[in-house]
Amino acid sequence: MTSISRADVAHLGRLARLELTESELDHYSEQLDVILQSVARISEVAADDIPPMSHPIPMVNVFRDDVVKPSLTREEALAAAPATEDDRFRVPRILDEE
Amino acid sequence: MTTTSHGDVYIPFEEAMSRYEPIIGIETHVELGTNSKMWCGCSTDFGSDANTQVCPVCLGLPGSMPVVNRVAVESTIRIGLALNCNIAQWCRFARKNYFYPDMPKDYQISQYDEPLCYDGYLDVTVDTPDGPQVFRVEIERVHMEEDTGKLTHTGGATGRIHGAEYSLVDYNRAGIPLIEIVTKTVIGTGSLAPEVAKAYVKELRDVMRALGVSDVRMEEGSMRCDVNLSLNKPGDGWGTRSETKNVNSLRSVERAVRSEIERQASVLDNGGRVIQETRHFHEDTGRSTSGRSKEQAEDYRYFPEPDLVPVAPSLDWVEELRAGLPEMPSVKRARLKEEWNINDFELASLANSGALDLVEATIAIGVDSVAARKWWTGELLRVANEQGVELEALRVAPQDIQQVEALITSGALNDKLARQVFEGILASEGTVEEIIATRGLAVVSDDGALLAAIDEALAAAPDVAEKILSGKIQAAGAVVGAVMKATKGQADAAKVRALLLERLGVSE
Numbered sequence: 001m002t003s004i005s006r007a008d009v010a011h012l013g014r015l016a017r018l019e020l021t022e023s024e025l026d027h028y029s030e031q032l033d034v035i036l037q038s039v040a041r042i043s044e045v046a047a048d049d050i051p052p053m054s055h056p057i058p059m060v061n062v063f064r065d066d067v068v069k070p071s072l073t074r075e076e077a078l079a080a081a082p083a084t085e086d087d088r089f090r091v092p093r094i095l096d097e098e
Numbered sequence: 099m100t101t102t103s104h105g106d107v108y109i110p111f112e113e114a115m116s117r118y119e120p121i122i123g124i125e126t127h128v129e130l131g132t133n134s135k136m137w138c139g140c141s142t143d144f145g146s147d148a149n150t151q152v153c154p155v156c157l158g159l160p161g162s163m164p165v166v167n168r169v170a171v172e173s174t175i176r177i178g179l180a181l182n183c184n185i186a187q188w189c190r191f192a193r194k195n196y197f198y199p200d201m202p203k204d205y206q207i208s209q210y211d212e213p214l215c216y217d218g219y220l221d222v223t224v225d226t227p228d229g230p231q232v233f234r235v236e237i238e239r240v241h242m243e244e245d246t247g248k249l250t251h252t253g254g255a256t257g258r259i260h261g262a263e264y265s266l267v268d269y270n271r272a273g274i275p276l277i278e279i280v281t282k283t284v285i286g287t288g289s290l291a292p293e294v295a296k297a298y299v300k301e302l303r304d305v306m307r308a309l310g311v312s313d314v315r316m317e318e319g320s321m322r323c324d325v326n327l328s329l330n331k332p333g334d335g336w337g338t339r340s341e342t343k344n345v346n347s348l349r350s351v352e353r354a355v356r357s358e359i360e361r362q363a364s365v366l367d368n369g370g371r372v373i374q375e376t377r378h379f380h381e382d383t384g385r386s387t388s389g390r391s392k393e394q395a396e397d398y399r400y401f402p403e404p405d406l407v408p409v410a411p412s413l414d415w416v417e418e419l420r421a422g423l424p425e426m427p428s429v430k431r432a433r434l435k436e437e438w439n440i441n442d443f444e445l446a447s448l449a450n451s452g453a454l455d456l457v458e459a460t461i462a463i464g465v466d467s468v469a470a471r472k473w474w475t476g477e478l479l480r481v482a483n484e485q486g487v488e489l490e491a492l493r494v495a496p497q498d499i500q501q502v503e504a505l506i507t508s509g510a511l512n513d514k515l516a517r518q519v520f521e522g523i524l525a526s527e528g529t530v531e532e533i534i535a536t537r538g539l540a541v542v543s544d545d546g547a548l549l550a551a552i553d554e555a556l557a558a559a560p561d562v563a564e565k566i567l568s569g570k571i572q573a574a575g576a577v578v579g580a581v582m583k584a585t586k587g588q589a590d591a592a593k594v595r596a597l598l599l600e601r602l603g604v605s606e
Binding site: 011015017054055057059060061062063064065066067068069070071072073074077078080085086087088089090091092093094 | 148250
């Protein structure tokens with residue numbers, strides 16, 4: 001039994017704004033299933049006393065002082081933008097979102 | 099029953115409250131007043147030119163890495179402690195994934211199931227016909243995240259999203275430390291729900307001010323509220339809630355709750371079903387319009403932020419921050435009420451006008467408490483209201499009042515002249531001394547000049563002199579008035595009166 005359905009992959013594709021063809025959906029469903037099964041094997045040996053980790057090195061509290069550093073110039077900031085107007089990034093209109 | 103252009107129908111508030119009970123919840127975002135952003139050294143100054151406070155980190159450029167601002171963590175812990183929260187001994191940031199150009203990274207770094215502060219409360223006081231009533235608003239969590247960029251929608255007829263052809267983005271605000279404070283559901287407020295909501299946000303604002311962690315200017319967006327609300331019939335289970343966003347003034351918090359109660363009650367009365375949705379509040383109409391439907395749960399695919407390590411505040415650090423907390427606003431109010439010997443009403447009016455801290459600071463530098471209250475809640479409040487600004491935004495400082503009061507005591511100024519001094523300060527004409535000098539505001543204390551003015555006034559009204567001489571001392575008022583007029587108010591009326599009586603050889 002697969003751990004990820006074709007519908008799951010289609011949903012994730014929509015969330016990631018990826019347009020996936022029917023054959024790509026099949027292809028990625030199979031590939032992601034292999035990955036998930038591999039990860040599931042790790043879960044089998046991970047006991048309750050081993051908390052999941054999100055960072056490879058066990059360190060905490062890496063902070064910086066609250067000091068202002070120079071920013072980019074506006075020209076530098078906007079240099080890579082596909083479109084600008086009025087010193088701002090110009091982006092396509094957004095619908096169906098907030 | 100009223101209907102708006104959007105098709106929403108409302109029934110009167112009292113009628114709604116006769117059939118339903120409201121349950122509210124409030125999410126408040128507060129921009130912290132740090133010098134630099136949450137993950138990078140860009141400035142957080144408000145009102146700078148677009149895209150001048152951005153760098154590879156807050157623009158989400160490839161290869162850039164965030165590093166947490168220590169003061170932002172410290173401020174969040176202090177907020178948590180002030181709200182009686184537990185402070186997590188270990189917590190992580192989480193990545194909230196969504197596609198919207200207000201965040202150039204296509205995700206916002208936030209906290210998800212491990213907030214830095216949790217399980218607290220804030221007591222708020224609401225004035226009722228039966229006197230002040232205290233409600234405990236329980237706090238679910240206080241977590242850290244980053245603010246988003248500012249979008250301007252262009253090309254549409256209304257400037258709003260619908261009809262816009264494209265949007266322009268300024269990322270100066272992206273990455274400014276943002277704190278989200280979430281209440282638990284507040285039940286049992288009944289028809290006081292709008293007042294409780296407003297009182298909570300106001301108390302929260304005062305706490306932030308006392309802590310000095312944010313300028314909490316709702317009109318500039320450094321404090322913003324979302325109001326969740328549902329209605330149910332007494333005894334029934336909870337209803338479906340809506341979330342009203344864009345509630346950006348204290349007055350609007352109250353209006354948004356009231357309006358949503360009136361709207362949902364109408365829906366339920368007509369056998370309808372309240373839709374779980376986001377609604378947008380409009381200051382101008384005091385009503386909200388339907389936004390995005392939330393029928394389908396959002397899928398942000400939160401996961402632990404891989405670019406940041408966990409935050410694990412030591413007990414020592416937390417206790418050090420706790421020991422450094424300032425006096426909380428509610429404690430301060432109770433103390434000042436006693437110290438100044440004022441009643442609940444006077445206290446409320448001082449607090450509501452934003453004069454409390456200013457009056458306290460003025461008294462602290464030696465000004466008599468009655469005089470300090472008189473200036474702040476009288477002349478200065480009148481000017482502030484006239485200009486539509488907060489008292490503290492006026493250019494007058496407690497030191498100015500101290501100087502003016504000292505001059506009144508020494509007889510160099512009278513009340514009328516003092517008002518002119520403040521007028522000058524408000525008009526940025528300089529210091530108290532400079533204004534007195536340039537406006538020529540000193541009380542005329544030269545006896546010779548005053549006597550000359552008195553003689554002139556007596557000569558102009560010989561009948562008055564006779565009346566006074568015949569024992570009608572109250573007639574002296576007319577002469578004193580004439581002298582005050584002749585000296586353009588720059589005389590001490592009591593002194594003029596004394597000189598006049600002495601001149602006529604009359605004693606009181």
